Amino acid sequence: MLKFMKNKILIPALILGVLAVFFSFRYLGSDDKVSVEGQNDIILQTVMGIIEQGHYSPRTLDDSFSLKVFEKTIENLDYDKKFFLKSDMDELSQYKFSIDDQIKENSLTFFNKVNSIFVKRVDAASKFYTGLLQKPFSFDTNDSIQMDGKDLAFLNNEKELRERWEKQLKYRVLAKYNDLREAEEKKAKDSAGYKAKDFATLEKEARESTAKVQERYFKRLIKFNDNDRFALFMNSITGSEDPHTDFMQPTDKKKFDEMMSGSFIGIGATLQQQEDGRVKVTSIVTGSPSWKQGKLKSEDLIEKVAQGEQPPVEVEGYDLDDVVKMIRGKAGTEVRLSVKHTDGTSEVIPIVRGKVELEDVFAKSAIIEDEGHKIGYIYLPEFYVNFNDASGRRCSKDVEEEVRKLMAENVDGIILDLRNNGGGSLSDVVDMAGIFTGSGPVVQVRASGNQSITLSSKQVAPLYTGPLAILVNGNSASASEIMAAAIQDYKRGVVIGANTFGKGTVQKIVPLDQFVTSSARQKIMDALLASSKDGQADYDGIGSLKLTIQKFYRINGGSTQLKGVTPDVVLPDAYELIEETGERRDKSALPWDKISQVPFEPFFAPSSFAELAALSKKRVAANQNFKLIQQTAERIKRQQDNNIMPLNEAKYVAKLKEAEEISKKLDALDSMNTGLNVYNLQADLSRVNIDTTAKTKNESWLKALKKDAYIAEASNVLGDWIKGTVKITAITPEDRLKQRRPAFNHAE
Numbered sequence: 113m114l115k116f117m118k119n120k121i122l123i124p125a126l127i128l129g130v131l132a133v134f135f136s137f138r139y140l141g142s143d144d145k146v147s148v149e150g151q152n153d154i155i156l157q158t159v160m161g162i163i164e165q166g167h168y169s170p171r172t173l174d175d176s177f178s179l180k181v182f183e184k185t186i187e188n189l190d191y192d193k194k195f196f197l198k199s200d201m202d203e204l205s206q207y208k209f210s211i212d213d214q215i216k217e218n219s220l221t222f223f224n225k226v227n228s229i230f231v232k233r234v235d236a237a238s239k240f241y242t243g244l245l246q247k248p249f250s251f252d253t254n255d256s257i258q259m260d261g262k263d264l265a266f267l268n269n270e271k272e273l274r275e276r277w278e279k280q281l282k283y284r285v286l287a288k289y290n291d292l293r294e295a296e297e298k299k300a301k302d303s304a305g306y307k308a309k310d311f312a313t314l315e316k317e318a319r320e321s322t323a324k325v326q327e328r329y330f331k332r333l334i335k336f337n338d339n340d341r342f343a344l345f346m347n348s349i350t351g352s353e354d355p356h357t358d359f360m361q362p363t364d365k366k367k368f369d370e371m372m373s374g375s376f377i378g379i380g381a382t383l384q385q386q387e388d389g390r391v392k393v394t395s396i397v398t399g400s401p402s403w404k405q406g407k408l409k410s411e412d413l414i415e416k417v418a419q420g421e422q423p424p425v426e427v428e429g430y431d432l433d434d435v436v437k438m439i440r441g442k443a444g445t446e447v448r449l450s451v452k453h454t455d456g457t458s459e460v461i462p463i464v465r466g467k468v469e470l471e472d473v474f475a476k477s478a479i480i481e482d483e484g485h486k487i488g489y490i491y492l493p494e495f496y497v498n499f500n501d502a503s504g505r506r507c508s509k510d511v512e513e514e515v516r517k518l519m520a521e522n523v524d525g526i527i528l529d530l531r532n533n534g535g536g537s538l539s540d541v542v543d544m545a546g547i548f549t550g551s552g553p554v555v556q557v558r559a560s561g562n563q564s565i566t567l568s569s570k571q572v573a574p575l576y577t578g579p580l581a582i583l584v585n586g587n588s589a590s591a592s593e594i595m596a597a598a599i600q601d602y603k604r605g606v607v608i609g610a611n612t613f614g615k616g617t618v619q620k621i622v623p624l625d626q627f628v629t630s631s632a633r634q635k636i637m638d639a640l641l642a643s644s645k646d647g648q649a650d651y652d653g654i655g656s657l658k659l660t661i662q663k664f665y666r667i668n669g670g671s672t673q674l675k676g677v678t679p680d681v682v683l684p685d686a687y688e689l690i691e692e693t694g695e696r697r698d699k700s701a702l703p704w705d706k707i708s709q710v711p712f713e714p715f716f717a718p719s720s721f722a723e724l725a726a727l728s729k730k731r732v733a734a735n736q737n738f739k740l741i742q743q744t745a746e747r748i749k750r751q752q753d754n755n756i757m758p759l760n761e762a763k764y765v766a767k768l769k770e771a772e773e774i775s776k777k778l779d780a781l782d783s784m785n786t787g788l789n790v791y792n793l794q795a796d797l798s799r800v801n802i803d804t805t806a807k808t809k810n811e812s813w814l815k816a817l818k819k820d821a822y823i824a825e826a827s828n829v830l831g832d833w834i835k836g837t838v839k840i841t842a843i844t845p846e847d848r849l850k851q852r853r854p855a856f857n858h859a860e
Contacts, residue, residue: 184348251761289318416450488518495536508543525579535590546571580605589613610685614695616673618662669709689749737821
């Protein structure tokens with residue numbers, strides 16, 4: 113099933129004109145009856161045509177490409193090697209080097225074969241767990257289980273496969289048993305006279321719980337139909353072009369749009385599926401239709417869902433995604449929820465669907481007081497924009513507003529936190545950079561054929577000119593890397609943290625509908641609708657392709673592709689010892705390269721930031737938080753190198769304790785006073801205190817900021833700048849004349 117990569121970047125309208133010449137073909141197939149296979153034939157042909165004519169650097173369809181598609185398909189279907197047998201692989205291996213030829217011939221021979229075998233193997237495996245979980249497990253043997261599928265081999269027969277399933281189920285039962293045992297020990301400790309359940313009782317409960325989980329797992333696999341598996345196969349093809357070219361089914365496109373915009377049409381309730389199959393409300397989004405209606409509460413159980421006055425549907429045991437689909441719908445329509453409240457009473461709650469904005473996605477700020485100076489802190493989780501609503505929220509405007517509010521409170525410096533920010537809108541990052549740099553180039557974009565353009569900020573002068581820090585880590589990708597790179601190249605601020613992800617490519621969403629005949633489109637839509645679970649799926653197209661069409665480059669000419677951005681001030685990171693992280697993990701990633709730089713004028717001398725880095729390095733060496741982070745990095749590295757879990761209770765508990773000891777140390781250090789006083793802006797007080805839910809969420813956020821070692825060190829670095837401990841030397845007009853075209857910095 114398609115998994116959206118968090119790192120992403122999408123292009124502004126001004127670049128799209130050059131694509132028109134690429135996307136000029138149209139599928140010219142006949143209007144004969146479109147079967148499920150015919151539907152897939154058209155989609156395959158259309159996708160490959162778009163890739164061939166529009167991809168930044170389309171791969172040659174050869175044996176090497178075929179092998180990549182083969183391996184990705186098998187891995188995506190059966191990473192843990194618990195379905196396919198070695199004999200299946202022997203049979204499928206005949207296609208290893210012919211999938212490229214099948215693609216050229218618009219043939220789905222390999223897909224049809226692997227699909228039929230997989231369905232058969234899932235059906236066979238679904239019969240294993242019931243019998244295996246009927247008899248008790250013993251946890252005093254010395255067996256173990258390999259948790260990493262890439263280190264496993266395909267097995268010879270169903271007997272061996274059943275044994276692998278037995279080990280995996282035993283591991284799940286052991287983990288559940290351990291959780292139950294710990295809960296019982298806590299009850300006995302907290303309640304005098306409480307008699308804890310014995311091993312046999314807890315082990316049986318663990319098996320019963322695991323059986324329910326497996327039952328839901330196989331229900332999801334059965335629900336994963338031919339269309340879903342075909343989408344997975346298509347993503348094996350597109351993923352062999354590069355990691356960010358994705359085929360999207362209609363429902364996937366909707367999810368992507370919601371992710372980018374930070375909003376959707378629904379009721380604004382966060383749901384969770386419990387182990388017994390019931391659906392519980394875990395929170396209500398402030399300002400949402402549910403919040404305004406007022407009757408739906410956290411901890412309520414949703415028993416039935418009805419569309420207006422239509423008969424209700426009992427949802428216990430339904431997959432959570434299906435329940436969400438029932439509850440969401442068009443704005444202005446009514447959904448009726450039959451719920452059971454925590455006091456045992458039941459109620460039917462009518463809610464009119466409307467726009468729900470996920471506040472956690474949007475930029476927000478706070479003020480940090482440290483040693484007498486005030487630092488503004490802006491949190492930006494992604495570069496969001498609503499492509500379907502020109503008047504919708506966009507990150508560049510929101511960050512500008514946060515900067516203005518912070519300036520009104522007379523902050524001495526600003527931290528922009530881009531950690532774990534996977535990117536988003538390219539036009540917004542250009543506008544956002546201008547807030548701090550004013551007019552001038554921000555990023556270069558090159559299309560296929562080496563045609564390059566430079567995107568420049570339209571901001572006449574910087575809005576904010578004071579001390580600036582950009583926080584990044586290994587999950588800062590795409591647009592985040594453009595922002596960090598621009599600030600670093602201009603020497604406008606100091607980049608702090610860990611090396612970034614390394615995604616230097618640009619994607620465009622291309623709907624497939626425009627490339628097929630109207631009659632073929634309708635037949636595909638009919639086939640999709642017929643294969644949906646209830647025949648009522650809300651499809652607005654036959655699918656889309658997220659296509660890599662360009663690469664972007666820093667204004668100094670270097671690419672962020674693969675290498676990412678190396679911070680000016682490097683801080684320890686828990687994942688720094690893992691060799692293959694970020695873009696480098698995927699062998700299909702496009703290579704690093706560089707182009708000519710463009711003229712730009714730096715703000716400060718490079719030596720200024722080198723001094724800030726030297727002082728930070730001394731502090732970090734003596735900081736217990738960062739020492740513990742380095743220990744965590746070593747433990748993660750050991751776990752990666754030896755991903756084997758014991759099925760012996762004593763050894764399993766010992767391995768858990770190793771991890772828990774580190775966690776306890778982190779918890780202890782988190783409770784230490786960092787010396788930071790963090791509080792809300794005056795302009796935000798009414799919003800964060802609008803109700804108890806918003807107030808609690810805000811208090812938790814501020815508390816987390818106070819414990820954050822990276823924010824504390826970024827504050828220290830800016831403190832050295834603000835207090836003049838390090839003199840940040842501005843480059844004079846005379847210096848700029850001498851240094852119009854600065855050399856590559858250390859990040860390249």
